[in-house]
Amino acid sequence: VRDTLGYIYGDRLLQAVAHRLKENLGQDILLAYLNADEFAIVLEPVEHKRVIGDVLEDIQEQFSQHFLLKKREVFMTASMGVALYPRDGRTMEKLLRNAKKAMNEARKQGGNGAEFYTAVFNIGASNTFVLEAEFRRAWENQELEVYYQPKVSLTNGEIVGCEALLRWQHPERGRVSPDKFMSIAEETGLIDPIGEWVVKTAGQQVLSWHKAGWKDLRLAINLSSRQFSQINLRQRLAKILAAIPLGFQYVELEFTEPSLIQNPAIATQRLNAFKALGMQIVIDDFGTGYSSLNYLLRFPFDALKIDQCFVQNLVDNPTNQAITKAIIQMAHGLNLKVTAEGVETEDELEFFCEHQCDEIQGYLFSPPLSAREFTKLLQS
Ligand code: C2E
Ligand code: CA
Ligand code: CA
Numbered sequence: 001v002r003d004t005l006g007y008i009y010g011d012r013l014l015q016a017v018a019h020r021l022k023e024n025l026g027q028d029i030l031l032a033y034l035n036a037d038e039f040a041i042v043l044e045p046v047e048h049k050r051v052i053g054d055v056l057e058d059i060q061e062q063f064s065q066h067f068l069l070k071k072r073e074v075f076m077t078a079s080m081g082v083a084l085y086p087r088d089g090r091t092m093e094k095l096l097r098n099a100k101k102a103m104n105e106a107r108k109q110g111g112n113g114a115e116f117y118t119a120v121f122n123i124g125a126s127n128t129f130v131l132e133a134e135f136r137r138a139w140e141n142q143e144l145e146v147y148y149q150p151k152v153s154l155t156n157g158e159i160v161g162c163e164a165l166l167r168w169q170h171p172e173r174g175r176v177s178p179d180k181f182m183s184i185a186e187e188t189g190l191i192d193p194i195g196e197w198v199v200k201t202a203g204q205q206v207l208s209w210h211k212a213g214w215k216d217l218r219l220a221i222n223l224s225s226r227q228f229s230q231i232n233l234r235q236r237l238a239k240i241l242a243a244i245p246l247g248f249q250y251v252e253l254e255f256t257e258p259s260l261i262q263n264p265a266i267a268t269q270r271l272n273a274f275k276a277l278g279m280q281i282v283i284d285d286f287g288t289g290y291s292s293l294n295y296l297l298r299f300p301f302d303a304l305k306i307d308q309c310f311v312q313n314l315v316d317n318p319t320n321q322a323i324t325k326a327i328i329q330m331a332h333g334l335n336l337k338v339t340a341e342g343v344e345t346e347d348e349l350e351f352f353c354e355h356q357c358d359e360i361q362g363y364l365f366s367p368p369l370s371a372r373e374f375t376k377l378l379q380s
């Protein structure tokens with residue numbers, strides 16, 4: 001289908017894109033076919049990088065189309081890669097090659113988006129420095145935002161909670177995902193103040209949802225290894241939540257295995273202290289680590305989140321089905337609640353219903369949303 005689409009629609013769309021860009025930028029655009037469904041667009045020097053963001057948006061808009069092809073409904077999107085002269089190459093050949101690498105990365109990220117070559121591939125020694133400076137500036141300029149992804153009960157289909165997920169709204173690159181900046185946040189230590197800000201912001205938000213009538217909505221907070229090892233984490237969290245005030249019983253903390261296994265005795269003690277306050281303890285990304293189950297499940301968890309990697313390809317992968325079934329049964333045997341994350345298809349949903357998973361999260365129901373969008377979802 002991709003090839004056919006490229007031939008049939010590519011040319012027409014590309015002309016439309018060129019026309020629109022020419023109007024908006026007031027400059028001639030060089031267009032080139034690379035193959036059936038890959039095109040190159042060459043822009044003259046732009047004054048400000050923000051222009052690139054506008055161009056990407058224009059292209060995206062032109063390409064996001066629905067239509068019927070041989071009686072099947074097709075949705076088309078564009079994956080874009082950007083290489084800048086002279087930074088990403090001084091010859092056309094090199095620029096194209098690097099743009100293509102960035103494009104492949106955009107495709108891997110799920111398509112319908114853009115990646116910059118430098119952002120993806122050059123975060124080596126010299127660039128960490130740049131990105132670090134940018135990230136500090138982002139934090140100071142309040143470019144960080146908290147998004148909320150619903151957790152949906154499979155018992156009654158209702159939204160029972162939300163997971164707070166950080167987003168960086170970069171003025172030029174658009175929304176940058178935590179995979180790209182969490183390591184910087186950790187290395188610079190900025191994760192400490194940022195983490196407190198997430199709890200405060202999300203806590204206030206959830207309280208306002210409680211007041212608007214969604215009284216039992218829970219808030220899930222992610223905590224990294226570094227955050228977990230802060231000696232006074234419990235006191236700090238408790239203080240922030242008490243000031244909001246959001247009841248501790250509405251808060252669940254999501255930890256991953258590496259946080260816990262460095263020092264299991266201390267980890268157990270700390271988790272128990274959170275539990276004593278009334279918070280729920282969740283083991284995140286379950287199944288991806290290396291510890292034996294017997295060992296891992298000695299920690300005082302209330303719930304377990306099955307990692308996305310088992311959920312994806314579940315339907316035609318008997319091994320993942322067996323693992324997932326076993327995890328659910330085992331968790332229930334230990335009185336733990338089970339959440340499946342990354343549920344994207346009806347088939348996956350059906351599987352989890354059938355196997356009595358307690359809650360799901362995933363694009364099928366909703367991606368992470370801004371507070372405003374989440375409010376709309378609650379109201380719908
Ligand atoms: P995580 O805690 O495992 O979060 C789940 C990730 O899966 C999120 O990525 C979410 O957007 C994504 N996701 C949700 N549903 C689907 C789906 O159906 N399909 C696919 N493919 N992905 C889905 P995100 O938001 O990019 O966050 C990545 C990681 O960054 C998180 O993984 C978490 O470990 C970390 N993180 C995010 N926010 C915070 C934070 O405030 N504090 C800390 N310490 N870590 C955070
Ligand atoms: Ca999580
Ligand atoms: Ca996870």
Ligand code: CA
Pocket residue numbers: 285
């Ligand atoms: Ca993860």
